[in-house]
Amino acid sequence: MVRVTGSTGDTRSRIQAVALELFTEQGYEKTSLREIAERLGVTKAALYYHFKSKDDIVESFVADRLDRLDRLIEWAAEQPADATGRRATLRRYSAEFFGDGGRSVMQFFEQNRTVVKHHPAGQMMRDRMLRVAELLSRADPSPAGQLRAMLALFAVHGSLFALRGEISGEERQALALDVANELLDRIGETPAGSG
Amino acid sequence: MVRVTGSTGDTRSRIQAVALELFTEQGYEKTSLREIAERLGVTKAALYYHFKSKDDIVESFVADRLDRLDRLIEWAAEQPADATGRRATLRRYSAEFFGDGGRSVMQFFEQNRTVVKHHPAGQMMRDRMLRVAELLSRADPSPAGQLRAMLALFAVHGSLFALRGEISGEERQALALDVANELLDRIGETPAGSG
DNA sequence: GTCTATACTTAGATAGAC
DNA sequence: GTCTATCTAAGTATAGAC
Numbered sequence: 309m310v311r312v313t314g315s316t317g318d319t320r321s322r323i324q325a326v327a328l329e330l331f332t333e334q335g336y337e338k339t340s341l342r343e344i345a346e347r348l349g350v351t352k353a354a355l356y357y358h359f360k361s362k363d364d365i366v367e368s369f370v371a372d373r374l375d376r377l378d379r380l381i382e383w384a385a386e387q388p389a390d391a392t393g394r395r396a397t398l399r400r401y402s403a404e405f406f407g408d409g410g411r412s413v414m415q416f417f418e419q420n421r422t423v424v425k426h427h428p429a430g431q432m433m434r435d436r437m438l439r440v441a442e443l444l445s446r447a448d449p450s451p452a453g454q455l456r457a458m459l460a461l462f463a464v465h466g467s468l469f470a471l472r473g474e475i476s477g478e479e480r481q482a483l484a485l486d487v488a489n490e491l492l493d494r495i496g497e498t499p500a501g502s503g
Numbered sequence: 504m505v506r507v508t509g510s511t512g513d514t515r516s517r518i519q520a521v522a523l524e525l526f527t528e529q530g531y532e533k534t535s536l537r538e539i540a541e542r543l544g545v546t547k548a549a550l551y552y553h554f555k556s557k558d559d560i561v562e563s564f565v566a567d568r569l570d571r572l573d574r575l576i577e578w579a580a581e582q583p584a585d586a587t588g589r590r591a592t593l594r595r596y597s598a599e600f601f602g603d604g605g606r607s608v609m610q611f612f613e614q615n616r617t618v619v620k621h622h623p624a625g626q627m628m629r630d631r632m633l634r635v636a637e638l639l640s641r642a643d644p645s646p647a648g649q650l651r652a653m654l655a656l657f658a659v660h661g662s663l664f665a666l667r668g669e670i671s672g673e674e675r676q677a678l679a680l681d682v683a684n685e686l687l688d689r690i691g692e693t694p695a696g697s698g
Numbered sequence: 699g700t701c702t703a704t705a706c707t708t709a710g711a712t713a714g715a716c
Numbered sequence: 717g718t719c720t721a722t723c724t725a726a727g728t729a730t731a732g733a734c
Contacts, residue, residue, distance in 0.1 A: 319699080335617030337532030340727065354700050356729065421614045422530030441665070451666050451674070455658065455682050458665035462657055463650065470636070470653035471646050479646070486694030487650050491686075499681035500688070514717080535709065549718050551711070 320358045322348060327365045332416045336366070336423050363427060370429040373413045377436040380404055384440065389447045394492040397444060399485065402464050406481050411468070418465065437461065448496040456491045463488035515553045517543060522560045527611045531561070531618050558622060565624040568608045572631040575599055579635065584642045589655075589687040592639060594680065597659050601676050606663075613660065632656065643691040651686045658683035 326347050330339040341362060345352045359365045380400055387393035404410050417424050417433055424430035441461060445453035467484035475483075521542050525534040536557060540547045554560045575595055582588035599605050612619050612628055619625035636656060640648035662679035670678075 419616045451678050455665050470650050
């Protein structure tokens with residue numbers, strides 16, 4: 309915790325920040341450690357002092373997000389299983405998503421789906437996402453309920469790239485919540501076309 | 504058409520099929536030409552007889568899909584701008600998505616978003632997707648309309664992984680359409696929470 | 699804590715024989 | 717149309733000096 313040495317203790321977090329940005333922009337596989345090192349003005353070997361591998365960099369910035377998501381899930385399980393509880397859960401999810409570093413880590417996973425598929429850290433994130441969707445649709449675990457819950461989550465994520473034109477972050481966030489809530493409110497109902 | 508020579512004239516399409524599968528499963532960057540060649544029992548050099556580069560393989564199986572999407576867009580523009588027209592457009596989009604090779608190419612792009620972002624073929628696909636969403640929300644080009652249109656499209660895509668449990672392809676397709684239609688039907692309305 | 703230097707592997711791509 | 721052989725570049729990762 310307390311840095312006694314005179315070292316620049318934030319090199320580690322600067323690596324994380326640059327790596328996250330490049331991984332998200334160009335893709336995990338396409339981004340080389342050389343490129344990350346160059347952007348920081350250090351050498352590849354320096355990276356290996358702070359992280360034992362390329363994968364390890366990913367795991368480092370995912371770990372924190374996993375903790376926060378786990379707490380969210382615990383909390384969501386205690387909310388009522390009705391529309392009010394669902395709205396509350398989604399509101400917290402949205403705050404988590406748009407808050408501080410949340411968005412960027414989520415965007416990393418959106419841009420690197422094969423990482424989600426094949427890396428342990430990604431699989432854990434995916435697992436947590438499904439758990440949130442499961443909790444949102446636990447009053448109606450039918451396929452229709454599942455799909456609506458997943459779409460509600462995606463309304464939050466997708467608002468980032470689905471909305472063109474000038475729109476502020478607050479407006480974007482509010483709108484995503486509104487549309488998502490509409491979906492959540494219909495959980496438990498029968499889809500229109502299947503009657 | 505008619506193969507006069509003794510050559511296996513379908514090697515080209517076998518390469519496309521294997522490449523598409525591996526690119527989707529493992530990611531474009533992670534999949535090497537060596538791996539593709541090995542699966543086919545040929546050498547890397549053979550691939551270069553049929554395709555001038557790795558990118559070229561992608562472009563080859565995207566070209567056909569682009570044509571089909573362009574025809575869909577042309578047709579959608581002639582549909583009425585009301586809920587009936589939107590439903591018709593989405594039905595055709597869904598048929599396109601679930602039909603023959605459509606799904607796999609779309610899944611390739613879902614698993615390789617950075618390809619969408621940086622490769623010409625991907626940018627064209629992205630452009631077509633946005634055009635469809637634009638047409639779906641042209642009666643209400645507000646942010647709420649845009650978001651609902653994009654979510655309707657994503658209901659079709661997302662039904663593939665959002666729905667667990669035993670469910671047939673037809674059920675999946677029908678359900679996705681139902682939930683998507685609900686979203687389309689609300690285009691033009693004001694989101695619930697913003698009043 | 700960061701460097702230089704390097705080992706080791708693999709990548710995409712090409713030349714030319716058959 | 718497919719092969720062998722090879723080029724060049726780049727990748728991840730490590731050893732050891734400072």
